[in-house]
Amino acid sequence: MADESKPVRFQAPRGTNDVLPEDEPYWRFVRSTGERVAGLFGYRAIETPMFEDARIWLRTGEGTEVVEKEMYVFEDRGGDRLALRPETTAAVCRAYVEHGMSSWPQPVRLFYFAQKFRYDRPQAGRYRQHTEFGVEAIGDSDALVDAEVIDMLSTFYQALGLRGLTMQLNTIGDATCRPAYVEALRAYYRQLLDTVCADCRMRYEKNPLRLLDCKQPQCQGAIAGAPVISERLCEDCAAHFAGLRSHLDALDVAYEINPRLVRGLDYYTRTVFEFHPPEEGAQSAVGGGGRYDGLIELLGGRRTPGIGFGSGIERLIINMKRQQAPVPEIEPLRVYVAHMSEAARQAALRLAHRLRANDISAVVGTGRSLKSQLRHADALGARYVAILGEQELARGEVTLRDMRDSQQQTVAEPDVAQAVGDS
RNA sequence: GUGGGCGUAGCCGAGUGGUCUAAGGCACCUGGUUGUGGCCCAGGAGAUCGAGGGUUCGAAUCCCUUCGCCCACCCCA
Numbered sequence A: 001m002a003d004e005s006k007p008v009r010f011q012a013p014r015g016t017n018d019v020l021p022e023d024e025p026y027w028r029f030v031r032s033t034g035e036r037v038a039g040l041f042g043y044r045a046i047e048t049p050m051f052e053d054a055r056i057w058l059r060t061g062e063g064t065e066v067v068e069k070e071m072y073v074f075e076d077r078g079g080d081r082l083a084l085r086p087e088t089t090a091a092v093c094r095a096y097v098e099h100g101m102s103s104w105p106q107p108v109r110l111f112y113f114a115q116k117f118r119y120d121r122p123q124a125g126r127y128r129q130h131t132e133f134g135v136e137a138i139g140d141s142d143a144l145v146d147a148e149v150i151d152m153l154s155t156f157y158q159a160l161g162l163r164g165l166t167m168q169l170n171t172i173g174d175a176t177c178r179p180a181y182v183e184a185l186r187a188y189y190r191q192l193l194d195t196v197c198a199d200c201r202m203r204y205e206k207n208p209l210r211l212l213d214c215k216q217p218q219c220q221g222a223i224a225g226a227p228v229i230s231e232r233l234c235e236d237c238a239a240h241f242a243g244l245r246s247h248l249d250a251l252d253v254a255y256e257i258n259p260r261l262v263r264g265l266d267y268y269t270r271t272v273f274e275f276h277p278p279e280e281g282a283q284s285a286v287g288g289g290g291r292y293d294g295l296i297e298l299l300g301g302r303r304t305p306g307i308g309f310g311s312g313i314e315r316l317i318i319n320m321k322r323q324q325a326p327v328p329e330i331e332p333l334r335v336y337v338a339h340m341s342e343a344a345r346q347a348a349l350r351l352a353h354r355l356r357a358n359d360i361s362a363v364v365g366t367g368r369s370l371k372s373q374l375r376h377a378d379a380l381g382a383r384y385v386a387i388l389g390e391q392e393l394a395r396g397e398v399t400l401r402d403m404r405d406s407q408q409q410t411v412a413e414p415d416v417a418q419a420v421g422d423s
Numbered sequence B: 001g002u003g004g005g006c007g008u009a010g011c012c013g014a015g016u017g018g019u020c021u022a023a024g025g026c027a028c029c030u031g032g033u034u035g036u037g038g039c040c041c042a043g044g045a046g047a048u049c050g051a052g053g054g055u056u057c058g059a060a061u062c063c064c065u066u067c068g069c070c071c072a073c074c075c076c077a
Helices: A021-040 A055-060 A089-098 A143-160 A178-190 A198-206 A208-213 A217-225 A235-251 A313-322 A342-357 A370-380 A390-395 A413-419
Strands: A051-053 A073-075 A081-084 A108-117 A129-138 A166-171 A269-276 A287-291 A306-312 A335-339 A362-364 A384-388 A397-402 A408-412
Touching (some): A021 A108, A089 A129, A089 A306, A129 A143, A129 A313, A143 A166, A143 A235, A143 A269, A178 A208, A198 A208, A269 A306, A335 A342, A342 A413, A397 A413
Parallel strands (some): A335 A362, A335 A384
Antiparallel strands (some): A073 A081, A129 A306
16 A cells, blocks of 8 residues: 555656657647648548547457557446547548538548557557547548558658658458458468467467468468468459559559558458658557548448558657658747846836737746846747846836847837847 | 566766765756856755665665566557
8 A cells, every 4th residue: 555645756657758848849840741741632630539439449440459458448437438549540430420421522531630549568669648640531442542642641751851761562352352362361371370379370360361460480481371362352452452553653652562561450451551661670660551441331331431541650750850850940939038126027027928919929037137037048048138127117128138149239118029020 | 468678866877785964967046246148167956766665783786576668579650
C-alpha cells in the first residue's frame, strides 16, 4: 500500500509523451503540410470521437492483434462497452454509414489528424498513444483512386523534406480469389509445420497471410517456396493491380513490389502499401495503408469500396530530426515591455495590451531590475524591449531598444506599434 | 506478451559500501553602485541518488520487488 502522505512523483502513463514547445515547430509544420496537401487533393477534414462502441473494432478487426490484444476496452458508468480508438479507418467508415455519405458525391474524400491508442510494449517510435495523419477515399473502386491516395502520401513526405523513402506495394486479392489462395498457402505449409517457428505455427491457424512476413531464419526456406498471391489473383484483382501500377508509373511514383507485404488488419483487400525510411529500425514503417472494399458492409452499410492511408506523426518527426529536415521557425517574440517603477506597471500592461491588438506579440516583464528584465528579454529572444521608467512615463514616451543592434530611440507611446511593425 | 541494457538536480554527467550533510558543466535566479541584455566575474536556489523493501555498524554504491526509458523479438504508425 502506498503511503498517501508522501508526495507522489507523477509521470505521464507508460508509452505516452508530452509534446514540449521545443517540438512545436515540427508539429505545426507536419500538421499544416498535411492539411495543405489534403486540400490540394480535394480532401476535407473529419473528426471522430476518441472512443466508440467497442464492437466497431471487434467486428472489423476480428482475429487481429491490434483489436484482440492491444485495444483499450472499458465499460463506462452506464454499462456501455467502449474502446479507445485503436485505428481510425473503421471509425470513419462508421461515420460514412451513420451520416449517409453514400448520398454525397462519390468517392467521399476525407482526411484527419487523430490520436490512436494501442496497449503494446513501448519502444522508440512505438507508443501507446500516437497521432496519425490519415485519409480515406470511400465509394469508388477505380485503381485511379488507389494511385491518388498513394501519390498524396508520397507528396506529403516530399513536402516534409523526407529523403530516401521507399514504398513497398502488394496486392492481397479479394473475397473472390483470396480464400483459395489462403487455402493453397495452408496446404503448402501443412507439411512444413515442424520446420517453422512457433509463431508461424500460430499464424498457420490464425492468420496465414502473416506466414509470409516472418523474419525467422528457419522459416525463410518455407517462405521462398510458398505460393505467391500475384499468380493466383482473380481477373478483376489482376486488372486492378495492373491498372494501379501503370498509374503509378505515369506519376513517376517509385515502388517495389513486395509479395510478402501484409497488413495488420484483416479488412484489407487488393492494394496494400507501406513507406519505409532508409534508416534501420524495427519500427521503421512511417506510413501505410490499403484498400478495404468489404469494411463498410461489416459496419452495416451497403457494399462500398474504400481506400486510405495512415501515417504516424511521431515517427515522421523522428525521421525528420534524423535527416535534419528544415522546419519553419515559430515567430519570435516581438516586444518585451520592461518597467521600472510601481507607476509604470500598469502603463506596461496597457502598452502590451495595445500591441497585441495590433497583432504584435508582447510580454510584460515582472518587477525586477532593468538589468534582469533585459536579460530575461534576451533569453526569450525578444526583438525589441520597450522600457517604461519615470522619465518616459512623465513624457508619455517609451524607450525602444532594438536587441539586434542595441540601438535605442525614444518614441511617443501611441507610435510604438508602428515603430516595431516591420523587419 | 518474450529476452536484454539502463535510471544520480530541468538537461548532461562524476562518484560502484565509509569525511557523499553527492563533483563539475549547461540552464534558472540575484548582484558586479545610482535606469540597460548577450561575454566575463561573484553568489544563490535546485537531488527523498526513479520508488518500496532488505543486507550491513554504515548504501547512490550489494540483494529483491516495482515503475519508467532504451534495444531485439512480436506487432505496427
